Amino acid sequence: MRKFLIKQWLRKHDWFWETRTRIFAWYVGLTTMFIGLSIPIFTELTIIQVDLRVKEDLLEEIEAFEESFRDDTEEDIAIIFDRFLQYKIPGDKTFLIATINGQFYRSSPLSLPQAISPDSPLIKNVAQTKKPLRGKNLIPDSQVGDIIYQAEPVEIDGQVRGVLIVANIPQGERIEVLAAILVVIEVLLVAFILALIFAWRMVGKVLNPIRSLTKTAKTISETDLSQRIPVRGQGEMAELAKTFNKMMHRLETAFKTQQQFLNDASHELRTPITIVRGHLELLEYNDPQEIAETIPLVLDELDRMGRFVEELLLLAKAERRDFLILEEVDLSELTVKMYLKMQGLGERQWQLDSQGKGKVIIDRQRIIQAMMNLAHNALQYTTKPDTIALGSAIEKEHIHFWVRDTGIGIPPQDQERIFQRFARSSNSQNNTKGAGLGLSIVSAIVQSHNGRVELYSQLGKGSTFTIVLPKNTKLKNTKLM
Numbered sequence: 001m002r003k004f005l006i007k008q009w010l011r012k013h014d015w016f017w018e019t020r021t022r023i024f025a026w027y028v029g030l031t032t033m034f035i036g037l038s039i040p041i042f043t044e045l046t047i048i049q050v051d052l053r054v055k056e057d058l059l060e061e062i063e064a065f066e067e068s069f070r071d072d073t074e075e076d077i078a079i080i081f082d083r084f085l086q087y088k089i090p091g092d093k094t095f096l097i098a099t100i101n102g103q104f105y106r107s108s109p110l111s112l113p114q115a116i117s118p119d120s121p122l123i124k125n126v127a128q129t130k131k132p133l134r135g136k137n138l139i140p141d142s143q144v145g146d147i148i149y150q151a152e153p154v155e156i157d158g159q160v161r162g163v164l165i166v167a168n169i170p171q172g173e174r175i176e177v178l179a180a181i182l183v184v185i186e187v188l189l190v191a192f193i194l195a196l197i198f199a200w201r202m203v204g205k206v207l208n209p210i211r212s213l214t215k216t217a218k219t220i221s222e223t224d225l226s227q228r229i230p231v232r233g234q235g236e237m238a239e240l241a242k243t244f245n246k247m248m249h250r251l252e253t254a255f256k257t258q259q260q261f262l263n264d265a266s267h268e269l270r271t272p273i274t275i276v277r278g279h280l281e282l283l284e285y286n287d288p289q290e291i292a293e294t295i296p297l298v299l300d301e302l303d304r305m306g307r308f309v310e311e312l313l314l315l316a317k318a319e320r321r322d323f324l325i326l327e328e329v330d331l332s333e334l335t336v337k338m339y340l341k342m343q344g345l346g347e348r349q350w351q352l353d354s355q356g357k358g359k360v361i362i363d364r365q366r367i368i369q370a371m372m373n374l375a376h377n378a379l380q381y382t383t384k385p386d387t388i389a390l391g392s393a394i395e396k397e398h399i400h401f402w403v404r405d406t407g408i409g410i411p412p413q414d415q416e417r418i419f420q421r422f423a424r425s426s427n428s429q430n431n432t433k434g435a436g437l438g439l440s441i442v443s444a445i446v447q448s449h450n451g452r453v454e455l456y457s458q459l460g461k462g463s464t465f466t467i468v469l470p471k472n473t474k475l476k477n478t479k480l481m
């Protein structure tokens with residue numbers, strides 16, 4: 001039940017899932033963790049530092065005592081202690097305590113805190129020592145209170161007569177340190193809050209392009225692909241915006257091409273439909289001769305529509321991954337076969353230029369189809385005495401197939417354009433029955449083989465179309481456009 005409520009709440013408040021909230025939450029979490037860890041570590045280290053200094057002070061007192069006593073020939077331990085303690089003023093919170101034969105003798109200053117008073121267990125204990133001692137004892141009932149002490153036995157004639165104990169209670173110093181740390185914490189807290197405000201704003205600023213990208217993406221409809229995201233600055237976000245814009249450009253182009261294609265295709269289909277309709281409307285049903293004359297005309301138009309639809313389907317298929325069926329093909333045999341097949345197209349001076357030798361990997365049927373399209377065009381733009389030649393060759397890693405004719409040629413300004421769908425050259429408009437898809441089909445087949453088509457043509461002299469393919473075609477991913 002509870003889990004369900006939380007889920008519902010999260011779903012309703014989708015700001016919780018926003019990248020900004022999440023980055024911010026991480027920031028808060030990490031910073032809190034660092035501060036939370038560093039404060040106790042910092043405190044502990046400072047206290048250790050204070051203790052070290054105290055210990056050094058104690059050592060200094062002991063050394064001072066040893067020095068005063070080293071050159072002394074005095075045999076009486078009480079006098080030795082007296083001389084030292086009389087004029088030795090111990091540092092702040094430091095106590096010098098002298099014991100003789102395990103008993104308290106005197107101290108400086110005179111009054112001692114409870115924890116190191118003559119009757120305290122600590123002093124009674126340490127007074128018995130025969131060796132130098134160092135230690136740290138917790139003062140009961142005190143939060144920061146430790147006693148740090150050092151004890152030095154005094155030997156006279158090889159016998160321990162008394163002990164000098166130097167003790168310090170660094171409580172006051174510790175409290176000072178802790179107060180300073182408290183100030184540090186307060187400053188940190190203010191800085192932390194400021195940092196949070198800045199972080200929230202900065203994250204928002206950094207993520208702004210994403211928000212604007214989403215907004216733009218939302219306003220894009222199928223009919224309006226012209227929207228672009230403003231690119232600001234550099235870095236990943238600008239890169240993202242650029243990539244998005246490029247993608248939009250490609251989509252826009254693809255969409256326009258598709259629109260154009262549909263336009264042209266419908267236009268192309270309307271003509272034969274109009275012709276067929278016209279023939280049938282005017283047909284005299286009782287006149288057998290007219291019927292006999294009309295039927296071939298109508299069938300011819302229907303054939304043309306049929307061919308056109310076939311071509312459209314082929315172009316659509318060429319975009320698919322499984323368009324090609326690759327196989328190993330004997331180049332020489334294929335060339336001869338195509339040569340024989342082309343001769344059936346019509347009466348011309350057919351010629352076989354050359355046949356490449358060797359095995360290649362291509363889609364046999366598609367290549368035959370592309371070459372037949374080229375031969376068909378050659379036939380269309382030549383007359384009987386003209387030559388149409390075909391050939392193949394292997395050059396390094398590439399196969400060349402060509403169809404050469406001595407026909408009307410193609411003007412230079414049209415040589416690139418005619419490979420586009422529905423495009424025809426200006427000098428052949430009325431000469432052709434095709435829809436202008438033949439060369440785009442050749443292009444599609446060649447491109448799916450990772451190859452290219454080259455055209456060499458001179459007006460009035462003829463044209464040569466050359467298909468260049470890699471020797472071993474590998475399947476590639478289909479493109480978007």
Ligand SMILES: Nc1ncnc2c1ncn2[C@@H]1O[C@H](COP(=O)(O)OP(=O)(O)O)[C@@H](O)[C@H]1O
Nearest residue numbers: 377378381418424425428434435436437438439
């Ligand atoms: N061998 C050629 N000689 C002259 N012009 C050609 C030749 N091949 C193609 N063309 C020109 O290229 C145009 C496009 O050819 P294609 O795509 O096959 O369409 P279609 O044959 O349906 O017109 C043709 O209309 C023609 O103008």
Ligand SMILES: [Mg+2]
Nearest residue numbers: 377434438439
């Ligand atoms: Mg053609």
